Amino acid sequence: MRHGQPELDLHSLKSQRFSSHDLGSLVLEYESSDLNFSTLPSEQAIKAAQGCNIAVSSQLPRAISSVRMLGVEEVHHVQKCFRESDLPYLNWQTPKLNFLCWAVIFRLCWLFGFAKNGEPIHEAKERARLGANYLSALANQHESVFLLGHGIMNRLIAKQLKSQGWKQTESTGESYWSYSVFEY
Helix, strand or coil, rough: CCCCCCCCCCCHCCCCCECCHHHHHHHHHHCCEECCCCCCCHHHHHHHHHCCCCCEEECHHHHHHHHHHHHCCCCEECCCHHHHCCCCCHHHCCCCCCCHHHHHHHHHHHHHHCCCCCCHHHHHHHHHHHHHHHHHHHHHCCEEEEEEECHHHHHHHHHHHHHHCCCEECCCCCCCCEEEEEEC
């Protein structure tokens, strides 16, 4: 499942313009931001989370708070391998673009190997492989596992799970509080 809407809502920055250098500070602020507690998960998301035998989360504040907001009693494993992949950026002062433009530009460049000030894609894919293996091992032990993670990393983990023979049986999209179900 993807976390709920963070306090620092990047979509609200659509009209503001930033240099690539300023984007770096913004990304750091986003990574440490907590949850916007006024946006609630759906009943469907709550049932999906509470229906699992064990809960796993990234260590980022918005993920931990999302687990609590879903009413999951205990996070059994908090792992760095589930954190979001850092968005790369350049230390340019110009041009100034809105956050979405920079995010699209740098994520596309990231897919082709650009990693300045961020995490290389090959490292993110390796973390996803380790995360998928970790989830598979927990599923073998506990039957059902709930992961509270982040958009890009959840997609990379899903790809790894599929390559291991897992089938995606349900998906509610890729927005905040969205989730996918995988079965082996």
